[in-house]
Amino acid sequence: MSENKTNTSFWTKVGRTFVPLVLIVAGGVAWSYFKATAPVMQRSKPERKVAVVEVRTASLGDARTVVAAMGTVVAAREVTLKAQVSGVVQSAAKAYIPGGRIAKGAELLSLDPADYQVAVKKAQSALATAQAALAIEQGSQNIAREELRLLVEISGESVAQTDLAMRKPQLQQAQADVTSAEADLRKAMLDLNRTVVKAPFNAMIVERNVNVGTYVGSQESLATLVGTDEFWVEAMVSLGQLPLVDLDYLGGCPVTIRSQAGEGQWTGHVVQVAGKLNDTSRMATVIISVKNPLGTAGHPTSTRLMIDDYVYADITGRELTGVIELPRAALQDDDTVWINQDNTLDIRNVTLAWKSDDAVYLTSGVAASEQVIMSSLTTPVQGMPLKTTEDAVAGSPTDTEGK
Template identity: 40%
Template sequence: MSQPINENAARPERGRAGPLKTLFVSLMIVLVGAALIWLIFKTEPTATRKDAARETAMLVDVRTISRGDFTPTVEAMGQVMPAREVTLGSRVSGEVVSQAEVFSPGRQVDKDEELLRIDPADYEAALLQRRSELMQAQADLEIEQGQQTVARQEFELLGESIEAVNDALILRKPQLNQAKARVAIAEAAVKQAELNLARTRIRAPFPAQVLSREVTLGSQVSSGQSLGRLVGTDEYWVEATVPLSKLRWLSFDANPDAATAPVRLRHDTVWPSGQNREGRLTQLVGELDDNARMARVLITVEDPLALDQAAGQPPLILGSFVRAEIDGQTLEDVVRIERGLVRRNNTVWVMEDRKLAIRDLDIVFQDQEYAYIRNGLEDGDQLITNELASVVGGARLRLEGDNNE
């Protein structure tokens, strides 16, 4: 009798074969992926540094260099301040009875122009009194001189000799000296009265601009009281600060009449573009600026309000800050190039035989626009002025119009 086939007994064999197959397939996928990744990295192109020149010459712009003598510019910031400033004060007391129309803030006044007048009545009366006292003293002196003459005549008639001391008394010399002293005192009193009367007229001591006025018509003023403030209009100062490292490039002369370095003043935020005022470097102030710790220099500007110059010159305003461009000492036998052409680490790019050369520079001075070079460039050198994407010594170069090799 035949045994029945147990189908369930064969199923475990097929169940074990399934996971093995899946594992094998997964392992193959991993291995194939790893092989592909290895192949990709193995065959990836790599960047290599080449010292050799590029196959294609780079297009450049060049400028031929020449040596010469140049005047560098030292740039500084400065504040406008008055060269002459005075506070008017009264030397006598009284009521202001007259005031000039020009004695107002912002107006210009001429030298010796009358600005105010204090009531002169009391001082005129005092002058009359002092003059009468002088006349009385002079009369007393004349009388005493006559008495001295009479005394001398009487002494000569006596014909007697007396001691020198008694001689002075007999001839009334002490009385004569007293009379002369009273005349001198009276003359001094008259002069003082005349001065007091003249001081009732307040005048401008120099050509000036009125900055402030502290009294007006009818004000009562006392001796020493402030009446107003004036600044001279013939010249202003600009006090500028200069870095100590650039101070040696500036020239100062102890002689005030000597020619000094010219200065150009600019007020970029106020004056139109390209407009400036001319000045001259006057003096080095022997003290550092408290805030920036830089050297202080004075620049003199004549006619700061542009009163005598052609129309269009901007006036200087006291207290404003301006930019000063000071001409420095002349640099002899140097090369001047724009600062933007100085490359990293103080180098420049030069074309030599249609190839790129990198030169180290000995820079003597740099201002806002230029670099002045003592060594590194010579006459006839062709300086590359444009930017290059790749800078390699010995790279081939070409100019506009050359064949692209």
Template identity: 25%
Template sequence: MPLYHSFQLLFRQSRHVSTLKFFACSLALFTLAGCGQPEQAQVAAPAPAVSVYAVSNVEVGQYKEFVARTEASKEANLRARVEGELIERHFREGMKVEKGQLLLQIDPAAYEASLTQAKADLNSKLSAQGNAIRNLKRADELIDQGYISQSDYDRLTTEKSQAMAGVNAAEAALEKAELNLSYTKIHAPFSGAIGKVNYDIGNFVGPNSEPLATLIVTDPIYVNFQVEESDYITHLQKHHKVRDPKNVPIDITLRLPNNTNYPEQGLLNFADTKIDQGMGTVELRAVFANPEKVILPGLFVNLIVEGRVKQSLALIPQAAVQENQQGKFVLVLDENNTVSQRHVVLGRRMNAMWIVNSGLNEGEKVVVEGLQKVRSGSKVNPVEKTIDPTTGTISDIQAN
């Protein structure tokens, strides 16, 4: 029946029904009229896109990290050994100098005069010694003939001994004068880099003065660190047959204050012979080649000791790691791109990456971007990315 005629019929009958019934019937008719129209299908929301990283494995050994401090492998404080005015400097501060190079000059005038006097005194003593020897020689001839008394002979013998002692003293004075004069010239005891000069030309210096300058060698460079006594005893028990510290099967590396890894490997070259009773530690020292002079003495660095017996463990970026009350976890994708939450046990940190001691396997994919879009059970549209292991920068995979 057409909708218009239905309304007419309803209107005629509306005199005998209440207004409420009228509107109820009208609503029913509209509903029936619409029953013949097909329902529109609901469109499902697309799966959110997230960036994922395919877990890779690396070979790592037992690991320990120590706060350490760098030290020059050679260091000499250049001091004045005689008093005088500083009159010359033959180097530039901060530059390399060679062994034996003249560095500083103290006014030698007074020491040259002392040397001249010592030479004259020695000549005088030598002359007196010669005279005493000749007198005793004549006395040796005369005493047998009775021409001199025994007391005179003894006196001449004593004079000879005194003259010889005077010569020895004069020779020692001359040697001292020569040394003092040589001390007015300060030479480099070894090749190295020389630092700031603490006294200007014209200053009066002497043995009680502060060091004039400091000469150091930084290639190789020493790195000193302390090990807990319990760890050190364990180390000795494992490697007690290794006599030379250089042969201990460990790898030693450095992380510098700017959080970069130093490229050179170190060697253990010294272990103290006693435990520090106050700290309960033992002092150890590693040595590193430093040809580019990147490492300066006095730096605080992180020294990393790793065993050479390796195991394969997962490596993941820091961006993938989250934390809740149960600990650290990551979001992992299965073969159907469904997200699940998985707790992991983390090991050492390597720049922008974490070693995973347990909880992940090589090849599994973890979410690194879009973490806020998903939760356990969500389906996602994964986009695989690469990670710079040093900076943690996330990038698209370049097509071949």
């Protein structure tokens, strides 16, 4: 039994010693096998990506600028009519309502003329009395002259013809009385004529202040009128765009006007640039004249330009000569343009002469016949390789960056 235990202990020790060695050797053999049979990775130089872009050839030309502005319609002529005499309003024209139109010289209101008709009669009577007194004095002067002649003949002595002897002061007094009576009559007739209030020009009533039966005093407001032959648009233009407005344009720069709220389109022309900046916006005010904005009183237009309406104004400005015209999409941030320079990207700073909603006009930065990139690039980098769409179609397949 002691011998069996000794044999078991021996083989146990042998197993504990050789089994790990066998496992280590087997692992080494396996590692060597897999290393010898593993695929070898070949490193290759990455291909350079080329962006495919659409381009447009720049060309030199001329362009007429258009300055887009916003403005307010105001009256070119506005007046507040006031009574020149006092009295009760006796009648009013049918057009005497807000929005009513009345022709130049037409009767708008009339005051009770009775008192002024009496004043005219009295002035006429006073004038007749003064004229009669003048005639009597002229006769008296003839008598005085004849009496002085007879006195000289009877006495045989010369007698001085003094002013008093010839009744010249009395004659001058009578002539002055006639002149004063004539002036009083003219004043009475003027007051009578002023009982009829007439429109000073073709006008529209925007405010009425009295009605039939109202007693009005002298210098009391009767109505506010605006002229209908012409309206003005006071348009706001930035100081940067103001030089584009050509004040020397024959007849004024043409302007197209559109209402912001309603329908309708009108034409006008620039009259002047106000000499003061707007206090709020710090922009210049350009005055635009619109002729016949409402049509005639008998034939009004279907769309009327309204006072205080907000409008868009497209002002035809100066002509630009020798500029590069490009689509608005070609202009990038910070006033830069992308150029295809020998199939590489060249980021250019440009000088803008003017830009509209659809196009930009450059005075420097891009030369004629250069290729301007119209495509968008995800990460534009100066000098990055490019390929035009025409070259991409004609050339061999290449990994490209999306347009």
